[in-house]
Amino acid sequence: MRQAIRVGSTELGASVHRLGRIQLVAALVFMITAIFSTGFHHWDEHFQVLEFAGWKLGLSPVQDLPWEFAARIRPAIQPFIVVQVHHFMGLFGSVDPFVITFVLRAISAALWYMATILMLQAFMPSVHDPRSRKWFALLSFFLWFSVYNAVRFSSENWSGSLFMIGLALVIRKEQRNGLGPYLTAGLLFGLAFTFRMQTALMTGGLFAWLLIIQREPWRKLVAMAGGTLITVALGICIDRWFYGEWTLTVLNYFDANMLQGKAAAFGTQPWYAYFVDTVMVTLPPFSLIFVLAPLILVLFKPKSVLVWVFAPFLLVHCMIGHKELRFLFPIVGLLPIMIIIAIDIVRTKWLPRLTGSRIFNGTVKLLWVANLVLLGVVMVKPADAQIGLYKTIHDNYPDPITMYNFGEDPYHRVEQINFYSRPGLEHGGTITDNTRITSERPILIATMNPSDVLDRWPEHELVFASLPAWVKHFNFNGWLERTDQWYVYEVNN
Numbered sequence: 001m002r003q004a005i006r007v008g009s010t011e012l013g014a015s016v017h018r019l020g021r022i023q024l025v026a027a028l029v030f031m032i033t034a035i036f037s038t039g040f041h042h043w044d045e046h047f048q049v050l051e052f053a054g055w056k057l058g059l060s061p062v063q064d065l066p067w068e069f070a071a072r073i074r075p076a077i078q079p080f081i082v083v084q085v086h087h088f089m090g091l092f093g094s095v096d097p098f099v100i101t102f103v104l105r106a107i108s109a110a111l112w113y114m115a116t117i118l119m120l121q122a123f124m125p126s127v128h129d130p131r132s133r134k135w136f137a138l139l140s141f142f143l144w145f146s147v148y149n150a151v152r153f154s155s156e157n158w159s160g161s162l163f164m165i166g167l168a169l170v171i172r173k174e175q176r177n178g179l180g181p182y183l184t185a186g187l188l189f190g191l192a193f194t195f196r197m198q199t200a201l202m203t204g205g206l207f208a209w210l211l212i213i214q215r216e217p218w219r220k221l222v223a224m225a226g227g228t229l230i231t232v233a234l235g236i237c238i239d240r241w242f243y244g245e246w247t248l249t250v251l252n253y254f255d256a257n258m259l260q261g262k263a264a265a266f267g268t269q270p271w272y273a274y275f276v277d278t279v280m281v282t283l284p285p286f287s288l289i290f291v292l293a294p295l296i297l298v299l300f301k302p303k304s305v306l307v308w309v310f311a312p313f314l315l316v317h318c319m320i321g322h323k324e325l326r327f328l329f330p331i332v333g334l335l336p337i338m339i340i341i342a343i344d345i346v347r348t349k350w351l352p353r354l355t356g357s358r359i360f361n362g363t364v365k366l367l368w369v370a371n372l373v374l375l376g377v378v379m380v381k382p383a384d385a386q387i388g389l390y391k392t393i394h395d396n397y398p399d400p401i402t403m404y405n406f407g408e409d410p411y412h413r414v415e416q417i418n419f420y421s422r423p424g425l426e427h428g429g430t431i432t433d434n435t436r437i438t439s440e441r442p443i444l445i446a447t448m449n450p451s452d453v454l455d456r457w458p459e460h461e462l463v464f465a466s467l468p469a470w471v472k473h474f475n476f477n478g479w480l481e482r483t484d485q486w487y488v489y490e491v492n493n
Contacts, residue, residue, distance in 0.1 A: 019137050026141035030109040032379050034151045039384025045154045048074045050419040053082035060418040073253040076242030077194050097420050104153040112150035115161040116140050118168035123337045139336035144374035149329050159196035160330035162188045179223040186227020194235030197250045201313040209308035268321030277325050286367045293342035300345050390420035392464040400424035403444040404431050406452040437493050445489045457491040464488040
């Protein structure tokens with residue numbers, strides 16, 4: 001996967017070796033993150049992908065699927081990929097759901113990695129300062145939230161990766177001769193749309209830029225549009241395979257979420273919420289640059305392809321009442337080059353000695369230290385804390401066994417988790433004062449309060465705890481008591 005970044009000058013060529021080493025480190029970072037960042041970022045990443053695929057594989061009953069299934073608003077391309085990976089892994093005798101989801105994360109990381117390399121190839125010739133070129137590469141590969149997003153098998157990540165690859169193919173001047181790059185880019189834009197329809201705003205902005213600013217020949221634009229229509233049609237065929245009937249999920253989505261207002265039922269926020277959330281979540285106060293850089297480009301580089309791509313996408317999302325920061329993940333890959341260009345604009349117009357000042361260099365060092373700390377956490381921390389519970393039960397209890405719970409059921413998260421559950425795992429329900437358990441076999445008890453089990457079953461074995469025992473030695477200010485933790489015990493009734 002390692003590729004040399006081709007550049008258009010001797011000075012740029014001198015940086016290839018250094019950037020090549022950065023690429024190797026990045027590949028290692030992505031792989032480690034793919035191994036440890038288990039679970040999902042949002043419910044949709046699981047229930048509308050893995051559980052949908054589980055239904056097709058006979059693992060998840062239709063009554064356990066979310067309302068989006070009956071509404072036919074979810075494109076089937078991701079469940080299709082899960083089913084194919086499941087079948088492929090079955091050829092080697094393994095249909096372990098945790099192995100399958102690792103493979104999906106690894107593929108996701110590889111796609112993002114390829115997209116990042118191509119973006120560097122496309123935009124590096126426009127970055128003339130050697131130090132800025134290094135920052136461009138480091139930002140592209142090692143922003144902590146970018147790495148976290150890179151391994152997600154989510155529509156936001158895959159649509160963003162596919163769009164970036166297509167954008168890079170169109171932008172790279174040495175490959176813009178002929179129709180091939182435009183047709184290929186169009187195929188990728190159609191796939192990006194199939195994964196997440198909102199990327200049509202980015203593709204539309206790029207098309208308008210090529211037509212109005214670049215004045216590209218119509219035959220190239222037609223080739224790009226034709227490629228887009230081909231993969232959109234392929235997505236419709238995949239939806240037909242999945243749902244068993246012809247349906248247009250994009251129209252169903254628009255009807256349910258826009259016309260019927262189902263998205264707004266999950267909460268609404270003011271138009272400026274994305275700017276506030278971006279600053280607060282992505283490492284304040286350094287995160288101000290993630291808001292200021294795009295604004296600087298809009299004001300001083302309005303003809304930039306980056307502005308034409310991200311501005312329509314962001315404006316429409318600001319206008320929609322229901323907002324989640326993950327909806328902006330498709331444009332995360334554009335941030336590094338926007339930051340580099342914004343710094344160059346500030347330096348050229350107002351502060352010619354900006355990058356050489358102590359304040360600037362000290363701020364950059366603090367930013368990288370903070371970013372590396374967060375990156376280290378992201379690399380080894382599960383995306384979902386309960387995934388370890390599912391894996392423990394799956395790996396250690398191949399024979400039929402019944403699990404009871406006090407309070408919440410760890411396998412019911414908005415809807416029922418079936419994809420990670422073994423067929424032999426039965427759910428006995430919630431234990432109350434009137435519950436009578438009769439079983440000659442050992443049973444499992446899941447609880448957030450160990451005394452529920454310790455007081456009732458003197459003979460017990462702890463088989464899972466959300467946090468390791470050594471963490472108790474660092475219970476400063478009683479933070480453990482304020483943290484939700486799952487415990488699973490095996491007991492003899």
